[in-house]
Amino acid sequence: KIMDLVDSEVFQSAQKVISGFRNRDCKPALSWCGANRSRLRRSRCINLEMELRVQQFIEMLKENKGKDALQHARKYFKNSLDSHLQTILHAMGAVAFLPISEASLPKRYGYLFEEAKWSKLEQMFRSVLFKINGLSPQSTLSLRLQAGLEALKTPHCVDVKSERGMEVDVSTMAAAVAMGPMMSSLSSLATTATRSTDHLKVAATQTAHASGQRSSECPVCAKGMYKLAENLSTSHRTQSCIVCRMCGEVMDENNPPLALPNGNVYSHKALEKNIKENNGKILDPSTGDNFSFTDAKPVFIM
Numbered sequence: 001k002i003m004d005l006v007d008s009e010v011f012q013s014a015q016k017v018i019s020g021f022r023n024r025d026c027k028p029a030l031s032w033c034g035a036n037r038s039r040l041r042r043s044r045c046i047n048l049e050m051e052l053r054v055q056q057f058i059e060m061l062k063e064n065k066g067k068d069a070l071q072h073a074r075k076y077f078k079n080s081l082d083s084h085l086q087t088i089l090h091a092m093g094a095v096a097f098l099p100i101s102e103a104s105l106p107k108r109y110g111y112l113f114e115e116a117k118w119s120k121l122e123q124m125f126r127s128v129l130f131k132i133n134g135l136s137p138q139s140t141l142s143l144r145l146q147a148g149l150e151a152l153k154t155p156h157c158v159d160v161k162s163e164r165g166m167e168v169d170v171s172t173m174a175a176a177v178a179m180g181p182m183m184s185s186l187s188s189l190a191t192t193a194t195r196s197t198d199h200l201k202v203a204a205t206q207t208a209h210a211s212g213q214r215s216s217e218c219p220v221c222a223k224g225m226y227k228l229a230e231n232l233s234t235s236h237r238t239q240s241c242i243v244c245r246m247c248g249e250v251m252d253e254n255n256p257p258l259a260l261p262n263g264n265v266y267s268h269k270a271l272e273k274n275i276k277e278n279n280g281k282i283l284d285p286s287t288g289d290n291f292s293f294t295d296a297k298p299v300f301i302m
Contacts, residue, residue: 014129021122026052029125045128050080057091058112064099149220149229157220246270258296262289265299
């Protein structure tokens with residue numbers, strides 16, 4: 001069963017705590033701290049519970065419950081004076097300004113009453129949760145995707161939306177640069193992309209990249225993926241191969257590249273298949289132009 005392989009209970013309990021924060025309630029978080037106190041001590045994450053106690057104290061002051069707040073402080077603050085002295089002094093100092101209002105409260109106490117404090121508590125809880133459970137702050141899926149995308153990324157990969165208006169001299173682009181297989185297993189590509197050109201079967205051309213056209217086979221340029229790869233370094237390869245963007249096969253001596261009169265380059269096998277599907281004529285999928293097979297000229301790449 002898949003449920004036996006995932007830590008669903010960890011995230012279910014965490015969701016209850018996060019929902020409590022968003023409802024301005026510390027009780028679910030304090031219950032969670034009580035259930036995980038020994039793990040928090042071993043991981044040296046004892047500050048979270050004290051921050052929650054201070055927030056409870058502040059919420060009582062907001063409701064003008066001065067007596068309840070003082071009883072709360074006597075019970076929970078005395079054991080944390082060394083580690084949270086400044087925060088406790090400010091919290092206790094705010095008692096003198098009851099009822100609390102923006103006009104009556106000095107600026108040095110203002111940070112305790114900000115709504116943003118709840119977001120900070122939520123972020124602190126997330127950090128503690130990840131630490132005691134040995135989890136990464138970044139999702140495993142995101143890490144695996146980035147590992148694969150870094151192996152596939154070239155200097156010619158672009159964000160289609162941001163690059164659409166760029167003017168590029170496409171005539172200088174003569175061939176396609178292989179970037180790696182589509183993504184049967186992106187995580188494994190990070191270690192194998194530089195070892196074998198047999199796996200380089202993604203049809204992404206320099207012409208398509210430079211002109212702002214996204215190749216249908218390029219994972220890095222795919223919609224929604226470039227943002228993950230934007231800050232990643234480009235892959236380093238000692239060998240490159242040329243790939244046909246029409247059929248996705250490597251162009252070599254057994255499948256040579258052929259240039260059409262409009263400058264687009266496709267493989268011999270792709271054009272042969274194209275002719276069979278278009279009544280003996282070559283139909284360029286990029287421009288819609290029609291040519292005869294004799295119009296296609298061999299391309300020699302040095």
